[in-house]
Amino acid sequence: MKPIQANIKHLRALKKLSQERFADELNWTRSVVGSYEEGRSEPPIDRLVDLSNFFDIPIDILVKNDLRKAKDTSFIEVGNKRVLFPITVNEDNEDLIEIIPAKASAGYLSGYDDPEYIEQLQKIKLPFLPTGTHRAFPIKGDSMLPVKDGAFIVAKFIDNIAEIKSGRTYILLTKADGLVYKRVYIPEGDSVNLMLSSDNKSYQPYIIPRENILEIWEFTCCINTQEYDEKELKMSSILTMFQELKVELEAVKRL
Numbered sequence: 001m002k003p004i005q006a007n008i009k010h011l012r013a014l015k016k017l018s019q020e021r022f023a024d025e026l027n028w029t030r031s032v033v034g035s036y037e038e039g040r041s042e043p044p045i046d047r048l049v050d051l052s053n054f055f056d057i058p059i060d061i062l063v064k065n066d067l068r069k070a071k072d073t074s075f076i077e078v079g080n081k082r083v084l085f086p087i088t089v090n091e092d093n094e095d096l097i098e099i100i101p102a103k104a105s106a107g108y109l110s111g112y113d114d115p116e117y118i119e120q121l122q123k124i125k126l127p128f129l130p131t132g133t134h135r136a137f138p139i140k141g142d143s144m145l146p147v148k149d150g151a152f153i154v155a156k157f158i159d160n161i162a163e164i165k166s167g168r169t170y171i172l173l174t175k176a177d178g179l180v181y182k183r184v185y186i187p188e189g190d191s192v193n194l195m196l197s198s199d200n201k202s203y204q205p206y207i208i209p210r211e212n213i214l215e216i217w218e219f220t221c222c223i224n225t226q227e228y229d230e231k232e233l234k235m236s237s238i239l240t241m242f243q244e245l246k247v248e249l250e251a252v253k254r255l
Contacts, residue, residue: 009037096123102138109178132156143198155217173215
């Protein structure tokens with residue numbers, strides 16, 4: 001069975017439409033729908049366009065990917081198109097999270113909406129995570145100290161830019177820079193841009209248009225892959241570090 005056959009039937013079922021009602025919606029006949037779902041014929045390009053427009057799913061995903069494991073919540077809006085957002089589970093039906101490896105992070109910009117790219121990523125289970133779809137992203141450099149180079153930020157997918165809370169940290173996929181981890185601020189009176197700031201004040205904040213953001217992931221936890229050495233853990237060193245970062249920690253000052 002070719003993916004398109006199974007996909008038409010599955011997506012129709014997700015919409016809770018009978019073959020007859022589905023045919024009416026597309027100005028087809030019920031026999032045409034039946035012939036496609038049973039594999040007796042294949043839809044020509046004009047009807048693939050009809051299906052793509054009706055389900056808001058790109059034609060290449062309809063034709064190449066088996067969507068029978070997808071629920072309606074497995075699809076997300078990316079720009080002006082609806083793409084498959086695979087949620088992987090283990091044999092106990094527990095959600096797994098994908099890990100974006102450091103070496104492959106540069107390719108995430110071109111593969112983030114490709115189910116085949118996401119499917120081949122390594123996956124782990126983190127049972128302590130809250131509800132939602134999570135991924136683990138590698139951190140490079142020292143712009144977000146005390147998060148170290150080589151650490152992983154586990155973050156929750158946010159499907160609406162309006163959900164961003166000013167002053168919190170996010171993994172952002174941007175058209176220009178790919179993946180970045182920054183503290184995000186909403187400029188007062190500006191509904192077009194966001195300000196991205198590093199916790200290491202050696203790096204200057206910068207403005208990015210909201211339209212250049214492809215994905216938003218809100219910080220959930222950090223997995224550090226390197227041990228802090230004794231010097232780094234001394235209270236004086238910690239205070240100095242945060243003073244350099246210009247972060248106020250009143251509770252620490254009182255110790």
